[in-house]
Amino acid sequence: MRRRQVRRSVGIGLRREFLADVLHETPAVGFWEVAPENWIPRGNEAQRELAEIRERYPLTTHGLSLSIGSPDPLDEPFVLAIKDFLNRYKIDLYSEHLSYCSAQGHLYDLLPIPFTEEAANYVAERVRRVQELLERPLILENVSYYAAPGQQIRELEFICQVLDQADCKLLLDVNNVYVNSVNHSYDPYEFIRQLPSERIAYGHIAGHFDEAPDLLIDTHGTDVKPEVWKLLEFAYQQHGVFPTLLERDFNIPPLAELCRQAQQISALQDAADA
Amino acid sequence: MPDYRQTQREFVDWLRDPDNAPAPDSVEMRRLRVYRRLIANNVNNFLRSGFPVLRDVLSKAVWQQLADRFIREHTAVSPYFSEIGKEFVDFLAAQQELPESVPPYTYELAAYERMEVEALFAVIPDELHQLSASEAAATAEDSRWYLNPSAQIGSFSFPVAWISADNAAPDPSPEGYFLLVFRPLKKEQEDQPARVRFLQLNPVTAVLVDCLRQSQSGLTRNELTQQLVQLLPQLDAQVVRTGVGQILPDFAERGVLLAAR
Numbered sequence: 001m002r003r004r005q006v007r008r009s010v011g012i013g014l015r016r017e018f019l020a021d022v023l024h025e026t027p028a029v030g031f032w033e034v035a036p037e038n039w040i041p042r043g044n045e046a047q048r049e050l051a052e053i054r055e056r057y058p059l060t061t062h063g064l065s066l067s068i069g070s071p072d073p074l075d076e077p078f079v080l081a082i083k084d085f086l087n088r089y090k091i092d093l094y095s096e097h098l099s100y101c102s103a104q105g106h107l108y109d110l111l112p113i114p115f116t117e118e119a120a121n122y123v124a125e126r127v128r129r130v131q132e133l134l135e136r137p138l139i140l141e142n143v144s145y146y147a148a149p150g151q152q153i154r155e156l157e158f159i160c161q162v163l164d165q166a167d168c169k170l171l172l173d174v175n176n177v178y179v180n181s182v183n184h185s186y187d188p189y190e191f192i193r194q195l196p197s198e199r200i201a202y203g204h205i206a207g208h209f210d211e212a213p214d215l216l217i218d219t220h221g222t223d224v225k226p227e228v229w230k231l232l233e234f235a236y237q238q239h240g241v242f243p244t245l246l247e248r249d250f251n252i253p254p255l256a257e258l259c260r261q262a263q264q265i266s267a268l269q270d271a272a273d274a
Numbered sequence: 275m276p277d278y279r280q281t282q283r284e285f286v287d288w289l290r291d292p293d294n295a296p297a298p299d300s301v302e303m304r305r306l307r308v309y310r311r312l313i314a315n316n317v318n319n320f321l322r323s324g325f326p327v328l329r330d331v332l333s334k335a336v337w338q339q340l341a342d343r344f345i346r347e348h349t350a351v352s353p354y355f356s357e358i359g360k361e362f363v364d365f366l367a368a369q370q371e372l373p374e375s376v377p378p379y380t381y382e383l384a385a386y387e388r389m390e391v392e393a394l395f396a397v398i399p400d401e402l403h404q405l406s407a408s409e410a411a412a413t414a415e416d417s418r419w420y421l422n423p424s425a426q427i428g429s430f431s432f433p434v435a436w437i438s439a440d441n442a443a444p445d446p447s448p449e450g451y452f453l454l455v456f457r458p459l460k461k462e463q464e465d466q467p468a469r470v471r472f473l474q475l476n477p478v479t480a481v482l483v484d485c486l487r488q489s490q491s492g493l494t495r496n497e498l499t500q501q502l503v504q505l506l507p508q509l510d511a512q513v514v515r516t517g518v519g520q521i522l523p524d525f526a527e528r529g530v531l532l533a534a535r
Contacts (some may be wrong), residue, residue, distance in 0.1 A: 041354050045394040065353035071282055078353045103286040105349035108320075108358065109313045112286065119278035146307040150297050151279030183305075217308065 008269045010262050011060065011202075013220075014053065021255040023052055029259065032056040033245050036085045036094075037065050050089060060093040060202070060245070062085065062171075066130070068140070069100035069113035071124050079133045086136070093201065095139035095171040098123070098162060099215050114150030115158040124165035132169065141171035144179045144208075144218035155180065156194055168203035172242070174232045175224065178218040179208050188231055197239040203237045205232055205265065206247040221250030223261065226273035229268070234270035244269070289313060291346045317345055317358060325387045328380065331442040335377045356395065363388045375442070379432035386434035389426035389455040392418030393470045396424035396457065402532040404459040409531075410526035418492035419522065419532045421483060424457040425530065427475075435472050452480050458529025473530060479521060481505050483530075490535060495522055 009030035014022070022032070032053060039046050053059065063082065067075070086094055099110040113119050130138050142159055153161075163170055172195065181188035207222035224246070232244065246262045253261075275283075287295040292310050297303060318341050322329050329337055348365040350358070366372070366381040402420055405413065426471075431446040437451055452475040461469070475483060485501045486493060493501070499518045503511045524533045 037354050038356070039397060041356050043397055046395075047397070064355070067353075071279055075353060100282070102350075102353075103282055105351065106353060106361075107286070107289065107313050107345070108316050108350075108355060109309065111282075111289075111309065114278035114281040116276075116278045118276045122276075122278070146308040147301045149285050149301050150278055152277070211308075212304075215304065215308070 001268055007240070007242050008266075008273065009242065009266045010244035012258055012262050013062070013245060013247040013249065014059075015249070015252060017252050018058075018255045018258070018269055019049055019053075020199045023100045024051065026056055026070060027255065027259045029057065029262065030243065032245075033060045033062050035064050036061050036082050037063060040081055040085055040237065054089045054091075059089060059091045061091055061095065062204075063094065063096040064104065065101055065108075066096040067106070068096060068098065068126055068130070068138075069111075069119065069208070070102045071100075072102050072104065074129060076125055076133060079130055081132050088135070091140060092136065094134060094136060095169075095201070098140040098144045098159065099143045112143070112145035112148055114152070115148055115155055116150060116152040117161065120153075120158050120161040121165065124162050127166035127168050127271055129235070131248065132164070136147075137169050137201075138166070139169040141173050141204065142176050142180075143173070144176040144183075146215065146217070148184065155184070155186075156191055160194075160196065163196065165198050168199075170195065170199045171202060171204060172200050172221045172235060172239075173204040173206075174227050174235055175204065175206040175208055175247075176218060178225075178228045179218050182214065182216050189234055192231065192235050193238055195239070200239055200242050203232070203235065203242050203244040204230075204247055205244060205247075217226075219250060220247045224264075229264065232265070233268050233272070236268060241269045241272050314341070314345065317341060320355060320358040321362055324362070324391055325384055327387055328383050329439055330439045331437065333377065336373075339373065340376065340380075347518075354390075359388050359391055376461075379430075379434065379437065379444070379446075382430045382432050383437055384433045385428060386430065386453065386455075389428055389453075390470045390472075393424045393426050393457045395453045398423050398459060399456070400533070401535050402459070404529045404533060405526050405533055407523050407527040410523040415495060418535070419486060419498065419526070419533060420492045421486035421533045422456045422458070422530055422532050425483070425487070426455045427483065427487070428453055428455075435474070454483060454530065456530055460529060470475055470482075471528070473528070478502075478506065478509075478517065482518070482521060485520065486531065495519070498522075 011031040011033055012029050014032040014034050040051055097110050100113055100163060101107055101110055127138050151249045177188045177191055205224055205228060206220045207224050209217045209219045209222060211217050248258060288297050289310055297306060321341055344362055344365050348361060350361040352361055363384050366384050372380055430451045433444050433451055437444060454473045454475055454517045455470060457470050482502060485498060495518060499515050502514050506514060
């Protein structure tokens with residue numbers, strides 16, 4: 001059996017709301033994650049602050065606008081701007097959404113790529129081009145989706161086909177698996193069990209909003225639900241521990257509280273490693 | 275066109291124009307609406323925070339119509355969320371005519387509010403610094419002066435810098451307003467976020483600013499004076515020289531002009 005890597009690390013999504021507190025208190029956090037789109041065009045102060053964070057912590061990036069499944073041409077100058085950003089702050093990991101957010105122009109929200117073989121081929125080809133430009137592997141996140149227009153194959157098949165054909169990595173968002181399993185009536189444990197362990201680069205966990213019993217919205221605006229913690233625990237048992245990050249984008253609690261919640265990831269990683 | 279392309283096109287067409295485009299028939303309306311709501315809320319949040327004055331002077335209904343029309347008609351090319359506001363100004367600029375319900379200064383006000391955002395997020399190289407009035411006066415002779423790289427310049431027929439909910443129906447002025455918006459390097463108080471300022475230029479200061487804007491490597495006081503004397507032949511050279519001597523330290527202290535280290 002393949003030797004399990006020790007990959008214990010806990011991160012938090014970095015937000016401007018508490019950036020000053022991070023610099024002031026330097027809490028014990030394994031890594032912070034930023035959206036490059038929110039920092040590239042933001043002037044001196046942002047550059048200075050980010051450089052200061054980078055001196056003290058590892059950073060990962062989680063992009064918003066790559067639009068890997070878009071019918072519009074790949075925005076190569078944008079990919080190169082991302083590359084400059086990664087190089088400038090010495091960042092190894094760049095993740096994005098297995099999704100699209102533009103079609104004849106940007107809509108600035110994550111839309112569901114039709115789950116078809118042809119679409120998977122198309123996306124995989126674009127992923128390869130991005131990897132070539134970035135000279136780094138692209139890490140794609142399984143996104144939450146509220147509708148699956150034009151679906152011909154299962155979500156899991158779609159994801160695995162893209163990962164295989166593009167030879168890229170997976171960002172396993174455990175909350176998204178849970179949200180999707182409710183919204184589209186499947187077994188989240190079975191879904192996670194069938195993912196390829198060797199492709200999981202790292203994970204995300206977050207809170208969601210229950211709009212209806214059969215419609216959960218991935219808001220990142222509440223605490224992580226117990227069902228999702230259980231699913232993360234299962235993911236560690238199944239695939240070994242992987243670095244995992246807590247995302248919180250709305251109703252953000254004080255930094256100390258956020259760190260306490262992130263500690264729960266640490267506890268699960270301890271338990272899985274024991 | 276492959277099936278998935280067709281699916282994407284129908285899906286996005288409906289999201290942009292839910293009142294008129296046919297709804298994709300394979301998807302439950304409740305779920306489609308989630309996407310429409312997410313897109314509309316997100317765009318609206320960025321527009322509200324980017325155009326607080328315009329938002330204030332328009333009624334809620336008119337604002338909503340404008341935002342919906344932006345989503346429906348505009349092809350946004352920027353991948354950066356912070357440039358949604360720039361896309362909105364481009365959208366307004368491209369409108370042949372706006373509905374009668376929006377004030378005639380809508381485009382100008384939006385363009386002006388965007389200048390403030392651009393000034394706020396502009397990168398000012400570390401080599402440039404801001405002098406106090408006395409430093410500026412002492413070194414005015416030998417310093418090389420640069421226009422603050424955050425400076426945004428626009429000319430308007432409406433008094434856009436003075437529009438507010440209490441002053442929502444100003445008349446245009448035949449002479450127009452020549453406005454410079456910039457971010458000083460010195461803050462009034464430490465720990466305060468950088469604030470953007472504006473300055474109304476007159477015909478002479480406008481030419482002065484333009485000279486500095488066009489020079490890559492900055493200008494000394496003498497070079498600037500010489501250029502202005504040539505560009506303003508109607509003015510006496512001595513008047514220009516005295517004028518530059520007064521304006522330079524003043525603009526330097528405000529942070530409109532910066533000196534190189």
